[in-house]
Amino acid sequence: MPEEKPAKKSRRRLLMALAVAALAAVGALGFVLHEEARSQGTVTVKTTELTDLGKQGEALFNATCLECHGENGSGTMQGPPLVHIIYEPRHHSDKAFYMAVTFGVRQHHWTYGDMPPQPHISPDDATKIIRFIRELQVANGIS
Numbered sequence: 001m002p003e004e005k006p007a008k009k010s011r012r013r014l015l016m017a018l019a020v021a022a023l024a025a026v027g028a029l030g031f032v033l034h035e036e037a038r039s040q041g042t043v044t045v046k047t048t049e050l051t052d053l054g055k056q057g058e059a060l061f062n063a064t065c066l067e068c069h070g071e072n073g074s075g076t077m078q079g080p081p082l083v084h085i086i087y088e089p090r091h092h093s094d095k096a097f098y099m100a101v102t103f104g105v106r107q108h109h110w111t112y113g114d115m116p117p118q119p120h121i122s123p124d125d126a127t128k129i130i131r132f133i134r135e136l137q138v139a140n141g142i143s
């Protein structure tokens with residue numbers, strides 16, 4: 001019957017349209033989730049009274065690491081927050097900090113890309129920077 005054909009056709013078109021809409025919705029959700037994953041990057045950091053060593057670490061941190069890790073290690077779009085539960089001493093010991101400074105870091109926890117080595121930071125400087133980050137971590141309930 002000639003009348004049935006157009007009806008079938010339009011039903012098929014409707015199904016196609018629904019399928020396309022569903023795919024678009026999945027794509028949009030993926031985009032939103034991806035954006036959310038990246039914006040996890042920054043946190044609010046409570047500041048604290050630093051020790052002398054912590055203050056020296058802060059100055060070194062500000063000159064070298066702040067660009068990517070943000071003010072007080074709160075993160076930026078270039079690097080993760082270091083005052084973050086991921087970087088508590090049990091997960092990332094001081095050794096992980098010395099290694100990061102000397103060898104850089106391959107992207108693995110986040111989607112910022114790799115961290116380049118920081119050859120101008122001596123082990124002594126790194127010790128001070130670690131002290132600064134650890135003092136902030138403690139002040140923010142991460143220890």
Ligand code: HEC
Pocket residue numbers: 061064065066067068069078079080092096097100101105106107108109110111112113114115116118121129
């Ligand atoms: C050019 C940007 C950049 C600079 C500058 C930078 N970092 Fe990073 N850093 C990153 C990125 C990006 C990561 C995250 C890599 C990942 O896990 O995906 C990272 C990760 C780290 C980690 C985690 C290491 C691990 O084992 O997972 C430590 C610790 C660290 N940085 C310390 C520092 C210190 C200290 C400085 C300054 C001396 C510094 N970073 C400077 C970008 C940077």
